[in-house]
Amino acid sequence: MKQPTFLLDGMPVPFEEGQTIMDAAMAADAFIPHLCHHPEFKPQGSCKLCTVKANGRHVSSCTMQARDGMEVENNTPDLNDKRRTLLQMLFVEGNHFCPSCEKSGNCMLQALAYELEMLSPHFDQFYPDRPVDASHPDVLLDFNRCILCELCVRASRDVDGKSVFALSGRGIGKHLIVNAESGRLADTDFSLLDRAAHVCPVGVILEKRKGFAVPIGQRLYDEKPIGQQMERLAARTAKVEV
Amino acid sequence: MQVSGASGVCLAMHEFSRRIAFEDVPTAGAFMVFGAHRDMFEVARNFAHFFAHESCGFCTPCRVGTSLVVRCMDKIAKGLGSQHEIREIFRIHRLLNVASHCGLGQAACNPVFDTLNKFRPAYERRLRSLDFEPAFDLDGALASARQMTGRDDPGAHFVGESQGFGVHP
Numbered sequence: 001m002k003q004p005t006f007l008l009d010g011m012p013v014p015f016e017e018g019q020t021i022m023d024a025a026m027a028a029d030a031f032i033p034h035l036c037h038h039p040e041f042k043p044q045g046s047c048k049l050c051t052v053k054a055n056g057r058h059v060s061s062c063t064m065q066a067r068d069g070m071e072v073e074n075n076t077p078d079l080n081d082k083r084r085t086l087l088q089m090l091f092v093e094g095n096h097f098c099p100s101c102e103k104s105g106n107c108m109l110q111a112l113a114y115e116l117e118m119l120s121p122h123f124d125q126f127y128p129d130r131p132v133d134a135s136h137p138d139v140l141l142d143f144n145r146c147i148l149c150e151l152c153v154r155a156s157r158d159v160d161g162k163s164v165f166a167l168s169g170r171g172i173g174k175h176l177i178v179n180a181e182s183g184r185l186a187d188t189d190f191s192l193l194d195r196a197a198h199v200c201p202v203g204v205i206l207e208k209r210k211g212f213a214v215p216i217g218q219r220l221y222d223e224k225p226i227g228q229q230m231e232r233l234a235a236r237t238a239k240v241e242v
Numbered sequence: 243m244q245v246s247g248a249s250g251v252c253l254a255m256h257e258f259s260r261r262i263a264f265e266d267v268p269t270a271g272a273f274m275v276f277g278a279h280r281d282m283f284e285v286a287r288n289f290a291h292f293f294a295h296e297s298c299g300f301c302t303p304c305r306v307g308t309s310l311v312v313r314c315m316d317k318i319a320k321g322l323g324s325q326h327e328i329r330e331i332f333r334i335h336r337l338l339n340v341a342s343h344c345g346l347g348q349a350a351c352n353p354v355f356d357t358l359n360k361f362r363p364a365y366e367r368r369l370r371s372l373d374f375e376p377a378f379d380l381d382g383a384l385a386s387a388r389q390m391t392g393r394d395d396p397g398a399h400f401v402g403e404s405q406g407f408g409v410h411p
C-alpha cells in the first residue's frame with residue numbers, strides 16, 4: 001500500500017498512521033515553530049506556537065494527527081504573525097533580560113523571536129514578582145523566565161519518577177512550583193542527573209557555576225538559525241542534552 | 243441583549259426582530275437584558291474581567307490575551323484609551339479565536355468584539371485621543387524620585403501635554 005502523505009505548504013510529507021503533523025514534519029526535516037513540544041515526551045499543546053492551518057482549520061500541529069491528503073499551511077505571513085504575537089505575550093508575561101541571561105544564544109524562545117523577526121515586545125510588560133530559588137547546591141531556578149511549557153514537569157514525572165515540579169494557580173497567575181512543603185528545591189531529591197535538569201527550553205533550570213560557558217558566536221543558535229535545525233531538534237534525547 | 247451567556251452574541255436594538263437560531267446559542271439558553279440606561283462599555287469591561295479570571299492559564303493566547311484585553315479596557319475606562327487600544331483588542335480577538343486551546347479562550351473576546359461593533363459610541367466617547375496614549379503617567383512615575391530627593395519644585399515635574407508641551411506631535 002502507498003504510504004499516506006499530507007501536503008505541508010505544498011510539499012508532500014509522508015507519515016505513519018498515528019503520527020502527528022509535528023512528528024511527521026520533524027522526520028521530514030521541515031520546520032514548524034514550537035516550544036512546549038519535545039520528541040521525547042507526550043505532546044502537551046499549550047504554547048500554541050505550532051499552530052498551523054490544516055484543511056482550512058487552525059490546529060496545534062503537535063497534537064493533531066496527520067491524515068492522508070491533508071493540506072497543511074505552515075510558513076505563511078498570517079500564521080507567523082500570530083506566532084509573533086504569541087512570542088510577545090510570552091516575553092511580557094515573564095521577565096526576560098536576554099543580555100544577562102545564561103541561556104542567551106541557547107534559548108528556544110529567543111531563537112524563535114529571531115526566526116520570526118520579533119522586533120519588540122509590543123505589549124506593556126507585566127513585570128511579575130517571581131523570586132529565584134537558589135537553595136539547591138547544584139541548580140538555580142530563575143522562575144522569571146518560565147514559559148509554563150511543563151517540559152520539566154513531564155520529565156520529572158514521566159522519566160525521573162520524582163514529580164519535583166508542577167504548575168499551580170490559574171490564568172495569568174499560573175506559575176511553576178516545587179513539590180516540597182517548603183517549596184524549595186533543596187528540600188526535594190532533585191539532582192543534576194535528572195532528565196528534568198536538562199529539558200528547559202529557556203533559562204529557568206540552570207546548573208550552578210557553569211554560566212556563559214560557550215563564547216558568543218559559538219552558541220547553539222549563533223551557528224544556524226533555529227529554522228534550519230529541525231534535524232537536531234528531532235534528535236533531542238537524554239543522551240545529547242545532558 | 244446578551245444571548246447564550248457571556249461568550250454568546252450581543253444583540254443591539256436594531257436586531258430585536260431577528261430570529262434566534264441554533265447557532266446563536268452555542269453555550270446555553272441564557273438571556274441577559276440590559277436596559278437603555280446601561281453603559282454597554284462597562285458591561286463589556288465586566289465580561290473581560292470575568293474571562294481573565296476564568297482562564298485556566300493552560301495555553302498562551304488565553305492566559306495572556308484575556309489579561310491584555312482587561313488592560314486595554316481598564317485603560318479606556320480611565321480615560322487614557324485611544325484607537326490603538328481598539329485595534330489591539332481586535333487583534334487579540336482574532337488570535338484567541340483561532341489559537342486558544344478550548345472554547346473559553348476562543349469566545350473570550352466575543353462580548354467585547356460585539357459591543358465594539360454595535361455600540362461603538364460607548365467606547366469612542368471615552369477615548370482620550372483617536373491616536374495613541376501611553377498607559378503610564380510620566381509625571382506620576384517621577385513621584386518616588388521626588389520623594390527621595392525631597393524636591394517638589396516645578397523643575398522636578400514633567401510638564402505634559404495639558405500644559406502646552408506636546409508629548410506627541
Ligand code: SF4
Binds near residue numbers: 101102204
Ligand atoms: S530565557 Fe531566553 S528569552 Fe528569556 S531572558 Fe533568557 S535568553 Fe532571553
Ligand code: SF4
Binds near residue numbers: 199
Ligand atoms: S521551568 Fe522551563 S521546562 Fe519547566 S515549565 Fe518553565 S519553561 Fe518549561
Ligand code: FES
Binds near residue numbers: 037050
Ligand atoms: S508546540 Fe504545539 S502547542 Fe506548543
